[in-house]
Amino acid sequence: GAGMAVFMEARLKGIAALSLFSWLLGRSSPVASTVLQGAAVTYFCWYGFLLAKTLQAAVVGPVLWGYVSRLVVSRYLTRSEFFRADAPPEDVAARREAGFARLEASWKARWPKAAETQKFLRRHFSDLRFKASGFESMYPIWQQVVNEALDPITVVESSEGMELTDTSGEKFLDVSGSYGVNCFGYTRTKEFLAAGQELASTLGPCLGPVHPIVAENVEMLLKIFRKEEVSFHMSGTEAVMSAVYQARFHTQRRVTAVFQGAYHGWWDGVMQGAGNDRFAGDCLILKDQCAASLELLRLRASEVAAVIVNPISGFGWKNAGTNKLATSKVSAGHDAMEKFKRWLHQVRETCTRSGIPLIFDETWAFHLGAGGAQELYGVEPDMLVLGKSIGGGHAAGAVLGPSRLMERRDPARPMRVNFVVGTFKGSPVSMGAMHAVLKYVQTAEAKKSFDGLRDRVDKWVVACNGTLEKQDLPIRVAAYRTTWCVCYQQHSPFNFMFMYYLRDAGLQMAWVGTGKMLFTLEFSDGDLKKLTDILVKAAKAFQEDGWWCSSGQPVKLLPLIVGPTIRYHLDSLLSLVGLAGPSNGGA
Secondary structure: OOOHHHHOHHHHHHHHHHHHHHHHOOOOOHHHHHHHHHHHHHHHHHHHHHHHHHHHHEOOHHHHHHHHHHHOOOOOOOHHHHHOOOOOOHHHHHHHHHHHHHHHHHHHHHOHHHHHHHHHHHHHOHHHHHHHOOOOOOOHHHHHHHHHHOOOOOOEEEEEOOEEEEOOOOEEEEOOHHHHOOOOOHHHHHHHHHHHHHHHHHHOOOOOOOOHHHHHHHHHHHHHHOOOEEEEEOOHHHHHHHHHHHHHHHHOOOEEEEEOOOOOOOOOOOOOOOOOOOOOOOEEEEOOOOHHHHHHHHHOOOOEEEEEEOHHHHHOOOOOOOOOOOOOOOOOOHHHHHHHHHHHHHHHHHHHHHOOOEEEEEEEOOOOOOOHHHHHHOOOOOEEEEEHHHHOOOOOEEEEEOHHHHOOEEOOEEEEEOOOOOOOOOOHHHHHHHHHHHHHHOOHHHHHHHHHHHHHHHHHHHHHHHHHHHOOOOEEEEEEOOEEEEEEOOOOOOHHHHHHHHHHOOEEOOOOHHHOEEOOOOOOHHHHHHHHHHHHHHHHHHHHOOOOOOOOOOOOOHHHHHHHHHHHHHHHHHHHOOOOOOOOOOO
């Protein structure tokens, strides 16, 4: 069940078994029955104590979300309701409506060549349609109005420097980072891709036999990250799965502990909340940077196969998303990283004392520097997951760890094996590109590039925030190395719309919007100055169009939920008995 890790059903079954045997032995063996009954009571008291500690440290919301999403149905706002959702003055609603219509007309005029491609992809490319729907950047009630008017799918033809050129010849400054794959910049990554293609053109799609370059990649990875063994995979998500499987296999424990808000790929074994329709009962979500979580790990160490940490989440952008109706305070940047560093040392100490393997999910490889999170934080994980940029533009993942956790067989029981493999684990095109990446990150040139970007970004944050303050605009930026986000100082349920104004001003973002954006090593001072200009231009238009309204009220969700929920379940009941067709819910 979904609550197994939280409510510890196995312990409840044990208590029930003791109670049953005590009852069965009641007449034939009173002494044994009394002993078993005492054991059951003692075990139940211990269970109650553990449950109290678990509820103090665990986050149960994601566990319940699957049930809530099945029971609660909401409808979309109409276009008229959309602009008036926070009960603004009518003149403000009119400004919003006019600004929205202006964007809609402008996009249709500017990108006619992309329109047919966008339409085709939305109909036939399911994952792109899902990502472009805005589920990561806006609350569901807004999506229909936005998606009918504004299509953020960018159809591109080329890249140069940090700019993308689309099919209409318009240029975008790219801060998407290609979901973290593009850590080094387009220019250098094209060189990595060429290295992979060169090897592939010689060897072809040869899988099974390996080129000597694979051994060199293994050697370089072990040197950089100070581990004993490596396994290669086809993505970061797959690598996370492998690391968890291996930890469970060798510890012979079932529960995986993760921290609230951390993303470890789309595998339902570790994915939190919305988007995971079958939440794994053996995943325990703990409060982040909370002493109660460490105490619980110590108390339940015998159940926990591994603790997974996403080191880049130390940046502090957990509350920077715009997919909620409230505007949260964001504490991101250098101070957040220092606080997270202290926390990570405590996690490492707890795992060491409790005998729990610590896994760093550093799928965003090298975004924290050439030596990764280990070097930055001064904390050594037991296992390390790498992905994204490690493939030099190709799909790739890797797991590094000690032999005691990486071995696929049980040395004491030869029939017990852990089947973790992958077809493309030694793909020549991926291995060739990875080889170029690993050689580069060890050079003095790479260190200079990493340090240079860090210093440029630090200066840009100060300069950009100074400009925003001088222009009296209610946003600020926070950044650390390649990671950055927009911090909203004015509450508004419409902050998600800012990403559309930024795109209109020439900024290419990932689907999550302004909550997670990325630089690359190629970002120059000129690119950063251009970014400041884009932010100012978009923010002025956003402000002028009335999306930041100081007199706005909280959005009332209840009227959007009660009727549709009753109607959906009533229609479902009628359909069950053959009296009506199934409802389409919130449509």
